[in-house]
Amino acid sequence: MPEQRPPKKAPLNPKRTPIHENDPMERRGLFVEALIPYTREEAILEAQRCIQCGRPWCTDECPIHQDARGYIKLMAAEDFNGARDLILRDNPLASCLGDVCYHYCESVCPITKRGEAIAVRHLKRAAMMYADPAKPYAPVVPTNGMRVAVIGGGPAGLMNAWVLGQRGYDVTVFESSDRLGGLMTQTIPAYRLTDETFQEDMARFANLPVHFVFHAEFPKALDMDELLKEFDAVFVSIGTHKSRGLGIPGEDLDGVYSALSYLKESKRGERRSIRPRVVVIGGGDVAMDSARSAFRHGAQEVTVLYRRSREEMPADDQEIKEAMDEGVKFQFLVAPLKFLGTKRLEGVELQPMELGPPDESGRRRPMPAKTPPVTMGCDAAILAVSQEADLEVLPRDLEIKLAKDGTLQADPETGATKRSGVYAGGGASVVHAMAAGKRAALAMDAYMLAKKNRAS
Ligand SMILES: Cc1cc2nc3c(=O)[nH]c(=O)nc-3n(C[C@H](O)[C@H](O)[C@H](O)COP(=O)(O)OP(=O)(O)OC[C@H]3O[C@@H](n4cnc5c(N)ncnc54)[C@H](O)[C@@H]3O)c2cc1C
Ligand code: SF4
Numbered sequence: 001m002p003e004q005r006p007p008k009k010a011p012l013n014p015k016r017t018p019i020h021e022n023d024p025m026e027r028r029g030l031f032v033e034a035l036i037p038y039t040r041e042e043a044i045l046e047a048q049r050c051i052q053c054g055r056p057w058c059t060d061e062c063p064i065h066q067d068a069r070g071y072i073k074l075m076a077a078e079d080f081n082g083a084r085d086l087i088l089r090d091n092p093l094a095s096c097l098g099d100v101c102y103h104y105c106e107s108v109c110p111i112t113k114r115g116e117a118i119a120v121r122h123l124k125r126a127a128m129m130y131a132d133p134a135k136p137y138a139p140v141v142p143t144n145g146m147r148v149a150v151i152g153g154g155p156a157g158l159m160n161a162w163v164l165g166q167r168g169y170d171v172t173v174f175e176s177s178d179r180l181g182g183l184m185t186q187t188i189p190a191y192r193l194t195d196e197t198f199q200e201d202m203a204r205f206a207n208l209p210v211h212f213v214f215h216a217e218f219p220k221a222l223d224m225d226e227l228l229k230e231f232d233a234v235f236v237s238i239g240t241h242k243s244r245g246l247g248i249p250g251e252d253l254d255g256v257y258s259a260l261s262y263l264k265e266s267k268r269g270e271r272r273s274i275r276p277r278v279v280v281i282g283g284g285d286v287a288m289d290s291a292r293s294a295f296r297h298g299a300q301e302v303t304v305l306y307r308r309s310r311e312e313m314p315a316d317d318q319e320i321k322e323a324m325d326e327g328v329k330f331q332f333l334v335a336p337l338k339f340l341g342t343k344r345l346e347g348v349e350l351q352p353m354e355l356g357p358p359d360e361s362g363r364r365r366p367m368p369a370k371t372p373p374v375t376m377g378c379d380a381a382i383l384a385v386s387q388e389a390d391l392e393v394l395p396r397d398l399e400i401k402l403a404k405d406g407t408l409q410a411d412p413e414t415g416a417t418k419r420s421g422v423y424a425g426g427g428a429s430v431v432h433a434m435a436a437g438k439r440a441a442l443a444m445d446a447y448m449l450a451k452k453n454r455a456s
Pocket of ligand 2: 068
């Protein structure tokens with residue numbers, strides 16, 4: 001009898017199934033989606049590239065430990081409903097993350113050693129698109145009689161509410177604005193994330209004992225002592241809504257805006273135009289969103305000014321590529337010294353920079369070059385340097401600090417503050433904020449159960 005050989009493994013395919021885009025010059029005037037999602041067939045092809053690693057690097061790297069290896073396997077076998085169910089087991093904001101996640105999982109995918117990482121984010125989006133519409137979660141009955149207050153309805157607060165709601169807690173989310181989703185829905189432009197996508201995710205809360213109260217700003221409308229009388233635990237997740245400025249002359253001129261207020265106005269439909277020559281200061285995703293939105297508001301020329309070089313830019317490569325394709329110009333190694341003009345912005349004075357040794361972030365530190373400042377004419381400047389949480393609004397006895405990235409920092413493992421029953425957290429990305437909300441939810445669950453046991 002001829003010797004039986006094990007079936008040969010399919011050879012590794014190093015090339016990613018391309019994602020298509022709308023024409024950059026056509027889309028740059030419109031707030032319509034820039035990327036065209038995979039077709040069902042493209043998604044299956046891409047999923048079949050996954051080598052199903054023995055150790056799931058992608059899952060380990062994900063802040064919420066989404067089982068990417070598992071759902072990709074199901075998609076490779078054309079089981080989109082199974083993939084969708086697996087995704088939703090751990091992730092109430094899956095549709096949004098399919099569009100905006102920074103896909104930390106892809107950076108560790110070993111296929112990068114031979115080619116391009118599996119397109120995990122695009123696959124998640126396809127799983128959510130091509131599965132049958134998800135059935136709402138079954139109602140959690142009976143509720144366990146304990147109540148939780150969440151301050152801030154962004155990704156951290158929503159994840160906290162979702163985890164605790166599923167465990168039977170009666171959760172009330174107090175949100176200062178008129179919408180949920182935090183910075184994700186208040187600032188990310190519609191060409192990257194639509195309101196409809198967010199509403200798909202919110203439908204997953206429908207049968208949970210989770211309630212939302214809008215226009216409830218802490219501490220104007222809410223008092224911590226009163227909350228602790230009414231609720232068994234409180235989660236503070238107010239996000240990073242305070243813009244950091246540059247602290248240079250001319251920042252108060254007409255035509256200089258903070259990126260957060262500019263993008264928030266845009267999302268609320270309150271901003272429809274901008275002056276013709278726009279500069280954007282910063283090199284992160286907020287800068288990319290500001291620059292690309294400026295074209296959509298009618299700018300004729302948009303230039304991103306960044307004090308380091310292209311290699312050090314923190315923005316996602318895909319976002320930089322899309323901005324470049326749309327005609328955004330980049331000027332690297334320049335730092336603004338002052339904004340020029342009497343009442344209205346007329347220009348910006350720039351110090352040429354060079355790169356020195358690496359700083360604590362590991363990126364090379366920008367230092368002034370021995371070249372004189374140069375002047376650049378502009379009519380509008382958008383400052384996208386960074387943002388942080390407003391600690392002023394929080395009671396001091398909680399002893400919540402600011403993390404380096406400007407987010408709320410309490411106990412790193414549990415989110416516990418110095419006040420019993422009060423927890424806090426957030427994150428500099430949607431999925432990191434969700435992870436903080438989940439960590440705190442698990443600790444709050446343990447705290448409330450212990451409290452209940454002591455009382456009985
Ligand atoms: C322009 C821009 C683009 C971004 N793009 C991406 C991206 O592509 N991918 C990604 O992963 N991340 C992105 N991020 C980051 C991401 O949006 C945030 O990291 C995430 O939303 C943080 O979640 P959070 O719940 O901690 O805070 P937030 O999202 O800020 O939510 C906090 C909520 O609390 C409310 N609130 C604030 N103060 C109070 C108060 N005093 N009382 C009651 N409620 C209050 C706010 O209105 C808000 O709804 C982007 C951020 C910006 C600004
Ligand atoms: S790390 Fe990459 S190849 Fe490995 S299981 Fe995850 S997606 Fe597949």
